[in-house]
Amino acid sequence: MxxxxxxxxxxxxxxxxxxxxxxxxxxxxxxxxxxxxxxYAVLHDNTDGGKTGKELFDLNLALTGTIIxxxxxxxxxxxxxxxxxxxxxxxLTWFGLTFILGLSFLALEFNEFSILIRExxxxxxxxxxxxxxxxxxxxxxxxxxxxxxxxxTLGYIVKRGLNSNMVRKLAMLSLFWHFLDIVxxxxxxxxxxxxxx
Amino acid sequence: MKDSSANxxxxxxxxxxxxxxxxxxxVLSLIFTIxxxxxxxxxxxSTSALISTIISFGIAQMIVQVVxxxxxxxxxxxxxxxxFFFATVGLIVVVIGGxxxxxxxxxxxxxxxxxxxxxAEKEAIYQVEGTxxxxxxxxxxxxxxxxxxxKVTPHHTDARLCDTLTFINQDSRVSIITFGPxxxxxxxxxxxxxxxxxxxxxxxxxxQSGMYQYHDHLDPTIAGDFIVTK
Numbered sequence: 001m002x003x004x005x006x007x008x009x010x011x012x013x014x015x016x017x018x019x020x021x022x023x024x025x026x027x028x029x030x031x032x033x034x035x036x037x038x039x040y041a042v043l044h045d046n047t048d049g050g051k052t053g054k055e056l057f058d059l060n061l062a063l064t065g066t067i068i069x070x071x072x073x074x075x076x077x078x079x080x081x082x083x084x085x086x087x088x089x090x091x092l093t094w095f096g097l098t099f100i101l102g103l104s105f106l107a108l109e110f111n112e113f114s115i116l117i118r119e120x121x122x123x124x125x126x127x128x129x130x131x132x133x134x135x136x137x138x139x140x141x142x143x144x145x146x147x148x149x150x151x152x153t154l155g156y157i158v159k160r161g162l163n164s165n166m167v168r169k170l171a172m173l174s175l176f177w178h179f180l181d182i183v184x185x186x187x188x189x190x191x192x193x194x195x196x197x
Numbered sequence: 198m199k200d201s202s203a204n205x206x207x208x209x210x211x212x213x214x215x216x217x218x219x220x221x222x223x224v225l226s227l228i229f230t231i232x233x234x235x236x237x238x239x240x241x242x243s244t245s246a247l248i249s250t251i252i253s254f255g256i257a258q259m260i261v262q263v264v265x266x267x268x269x270x271x272x273x274x275x276x277x278x279x280x281f282f283f284a285t286v287g288l289i290v291v292v293i294g295g296x297x298x299x300x301x302x303x304x305x306x307x308x309x310x311x312x313x314x315x316x317a318e319k320e321a322i323y324q325v326e327g328t329x330x331x332x333x334x335x336x337x338x339x340x341x342x343x344x345x346x347x348k349v350t351p352h353h354t355d356a357r358l359c360d361t362l363t364f365i366n367q368d369s370r371v372s373i374i375t376f377g378p379x380x381x382x383x384x385x386x387x388x389x390x391x392x393x394x395x396x397x398x399x400x401x402x403x404x405q406s407g408m409y410q411y412h413d414h415l416d417p418t419i420a421g422d423f424i425v426t427k
Contacts, residue, residue, distance in 0.1 A: 020277060020278065023278050023281060023282075024281060027281050027282065027284075027285040028285075030285055030289070031285060031288055031289065031292070034288070034289040034292050034293055035292055037293055038292050038293045038295075038296035038297070039296075041293060041296065041297050042296055042297060042300040059234070059237075059238070063230070063234055066230055067227070067230065070223065070226050070227060070230065071223075073223075073226075073262070073266060074219055074220075074222075074223040077219040077222075077223075077266055078216060078219055081215065081216055081219070175267065178262060178266040178267050179267075181262060181266070182259050182262050182263070185226075185230075185255055185258050185259060185262070186255055186259070188230070188255075189233065189251050189252060189254070189255035190252070190255070193233055193234065193237050193251050194248065194251065196237050196238070197237055197240075197244055197247045197248055197251070
């Protein structure tokens with residue numbers, strides 16, 4: 001019974017260490033994205049006579065995706081407050097909402113990619129499109145990973161309830177989700193907005 | 198057995214942020230998304246000013262989200278998180294800034310014809326065979342030479358320095374324009390030959406004064422000349 005009641009500050013210390021480790025992961029992931037951004041910045045003019053970003057992208061669609069992701073970042077944050085207050089149903093609602101928003105963002109991106117590929121603008125067309133698909137696609141893969149993570153975590157919470165271990169996992173999840181939002185802001189600025197300047 | 202899932206509410210709420218901080222972050226992010234979008238849609242500034250403006254808004258938004266969503270600097274051990282964050286930002290600046298800087302510089306170290314083309318397009322400096330011919334600040338007039346039925350019209354073109362000359366190929370096959378009287382091949386404007394596909398056209402800037410002849414490499418009877426005066 002003594003072991004069951006872990007002193008609070010030990011638990012908090014373990015949480016901090018875990019979150020710090022996760023923070024280091026996020027920073028290395030950010031470095032990977034920065035390399036993809038550098039490649040895009042260097043190659044975005046090399047269209048090999050093909051269409052440029054301005055002719056290929058739909059800025060309104062990109063803006064819609066950006067706002068969806070922003071709202072999902074917000075719902076995720078509110079869900080995190082509910083988690084720290086121990087309100088299980090609110091956690092399920094807010095993170096469920098985050099999941100749905102993330103899924104709609106992914107649907108938009110999938111739609112954009114499939115239209116481009118159907119019209120013959122694939123990753124093999126030219127250096128510009130290679131770097132575009134590599135950058136935006138990597139972000140999309142992160143979103144898929146995030147969605148799976150949300151689904152699994154919510155499944156655990158439904159089954160086993162909201163304990164302090166789960167709160168720590170949700171804290172990492174929300175860090176990851178906010179991080180993806182920040183990366184997307186730069187994709188929106190450098191890839192989409194930049195193409196229409 | 199007692200349920201051990203009782204959550205520890207001993208932690209001060211401040212370090213994790215409150216609903217109001219999320220709302221503030223969300224609203225600011227939304228504003229920082231809409232403003233650059235509006236500026237780009239309406240082309241408010243010149244190109245380079247617009248690019249630096251939208252990137253500034255992107256960075257401002259990143260700072261907003263790092264402060265209001267990630268709560269960087271508000272945790273119990275903010276020091277190492279911040280150190281790691283700024284170390285990463287430093288590396289990113291080196292990676293992206295360095296790549297762009299180096300790759301841009303590379304444009305000036307290409308093969309001579311590519312380099313002179315780049316110089317001519319980006320900086321209006323015209324260079325032929327290592328000899329500067331002076332910069333054409335703006336193009337004055339355009340002259341057209343049409344290739345059809347095995348001959349060029351007009352055969353002779355009078356032009357002034359910094360005019361342009363366009364070859365239009367209306368023949369049924371590709372035309373490779375080379376400079377100089379047949380069989381000599383010289384260069385003009387940094388170009389040793391111009392490949393004009395059928396139905397297409399190519400334009401050169403007349404930045405070298407004097408009299409020049411040209412002919413089709415595949416059919417030397419297709420020939421003409423142009424005089425460039427200062």
